[in-house]
Amino acid sequence: MVEDSTDQLKESNNPPGNENPFRSLKELLDHVSGKRLSESQVQQDSGLAEVLPYPFLALVGQVEMKYALLLALINPAIGGVLLIGPRGTGKTTAIRGLVDLVPEVQRSLCYYGCLPEDIETGGIDAVCPNCAKKFARGEPLAAMDKIRLVELPLNARIEDVVGIGDENSIDQERLRLHRGILAHADRNLLLVDEVNLLSDEVVDAILDAAAYGSYTVKRGSIAATYRSRFVLIGTMNPEEGRLRPQIMDRFGLRIVVKGLDDIKMRMEAYKRVQTYLSNPRQVMLEYSDETNTAQNEVQIARDILPEVKIPENVSNQGLDLIRHLNIDSLRAEITLFEASRALAALDNRNVVSSEDLQTIAPMALRMRRSAFIEKYLTDQTDEEKEIKNAVNDTLMTP
Numbered sequence: 001m002v003e004d005s006t007d008q009l010k011e012s013n014n015p016p017g018n019e020n021p022f023r024s025l026k027e028l029l030d031h032v033s034g035k036r037l038s039e040s041q042v043q044q045d046s047g048l049a050e051v052l053p054y055p056f057l058a059l060v061g062q063v064e065m066k067y068a069l070l071l072a073l074i075n076p077a078i079g080g081v082l083l084i085g086p087r088g089t090g091k092t093t094a095i096r097g098l099v100d101l102v103p104e105v106q107r108s109l110c111y112y113g114c115l116p117e118d119i120e121t122g123g124i125d126a127v128c129p130n131c132a133k134k135f136a137r138g139e140p141l142a143a144m145d146k147i148r149l150v151e152l153p154l155n156a157r158i159e160d161v162v163g164i165g166d167e168n169s170i171d172q173e174r175l176r177l178h179r180g181i182l183a184h185a186d187r188n189l190l191l192v193d194e195v196n197l198l199s200d201e202v203v204d205a206i207l208d209a210a211a212y213g214s215y216t217v218k219r220g221s222i223a224a225t226y227r228s229r230f231v232l233i234g235t236m237n238p239e240e241g242r243l244r245p246q247i248m249d250r251f252g253l254r255i256v257v258k259g260l261d262d263i264k265m266r267m268e269a270y271k272r273v274q275t276y277l278s279n280p281r282q283v284m285l286e287y288s289d290e291t292n293t294a295q296n297e298v299q300i301a302r303d304i305l306p307e308v309k310i311p312e313n314v315s316n317q318g319l320d321l322i323r324h325l326n327i328d329s330l331r332a333e334i335t336l337f338e339a340s341r342a343l344a345a346l347d348n349r350n351v352v353s354s355e356d357l358q359t360i361a362p363m364a365l366r367m368r369r370s371a372f373i374e375k376y377l378t379d380q381t382d383e384e385k386e387i388k389n390a391v392n393d394t395l396m397t398p
């Protein structure tokens with residue numbers, strides 16, 4: 001379990017200078033939760049309206065949510081995170097602040113998203129004619145770029161999501177698209193707010209792309225596959241409608257976000273938000289050292305992830321647990337093990353422990369069984385109707 005006790009407000013000081021006093025991102029996370037904002041203003045508000053996201057590390061409490069979001073950054077195989085809770089619990093604030101913790105990525109300079117690796121795998125025809133020329137001249141096709149948060153608009157239609165065909169490209173025997181949201185989400189974070197209010201068609205397209213890291217568009221006899229590797233983060237407010245169990249099951253980690261119980265923590269959260277509203281730059285600066293450290297730590301965790309192993313006795317414990325809970329979905333163990341590997345990496349270890357499983361189990365396993373039961377009951381009702389109809393048709397016809 002992630003204990004909220006690790007997040008009690010402790011008096012603690014800034015880490016000195018540039019040296020990193022933390023053994024791992026896990027330790028850093030514990031540290032900043034207890035950090036208090038200074039009373040004095042670091043810098044006067046310039047009066048210019050700036051879009052500075054509230055620092056992720058300045059969020060009070062919500063330990064499980066913070067872990068889940070960081071784990072999704074470290075290991076995309078977790079299959080995304082769904083944050084479930086009412087409005088005003090910091091869900092969207094946390095997601096927007098997450099962007100600052102992600103290292104830079106290589107991004108295409110071309111409208112069609114061509115990358116040098118396309119040529120490595122598919123030859124020169126795998127990129128657009130423009131990029132082929134650039135490649136021949138030795139010009140770069142991509143550059144390092146900050147990761148972005150792509151937010152799916154609530155009224156998004158399927159063509160906004162997958163993109164629409166480019167009329168002029170048909171003669172090239174290769175379908176090119178006006179890029180949709182999924183293509184823009186490649187190597188970014190994709191935020192799907194209020195996922196329970198979207199159409200099934202749109203949600204299915206997003207979840208398929210998230211699962212495969214790509215998506216295919218067909219237009220007549222031509223089909224094309226586009227890269228779409230993103231970290232999927234969904235939110236839903238259960239007061240505004242439920243999510244189909246099949247969709248719920250396709251999210252890796254499920255976090256129930258509640259308001260803070262502890263009065264001291266609520267007060268601290270209130271103070272930080274008030275300071276942020278009057279001077280966002282101050283809050284950003286007070287957390288900038290830790291934010292930079294955390295960004296490095298996320299990169300380190302990503303780098304060591306391929307080496308993180310699960311000992312057989314630990315994986316057997318995980319499988320036992322899933323069997324004990326009567327969970328059918330195969331996604332249960334994928335998420336449990338992949339998130340546990342990410343947690344070990346986040347703690348700078350290359351072996352998963354039982355404690356890692358204990359921390360991850362609630363996030364990975366909750367609401368999987370209920371999804372099963374709900375589906376079971378729906379199927380059961382359908383079958384009952386079928387039987388009744390069959391009885392009516394065959395036995396009760398005079």
Ligand SMILES: [Zn+2]
Nearest residue numbers: 110114128131
């Ligand atoms: Zn191109």
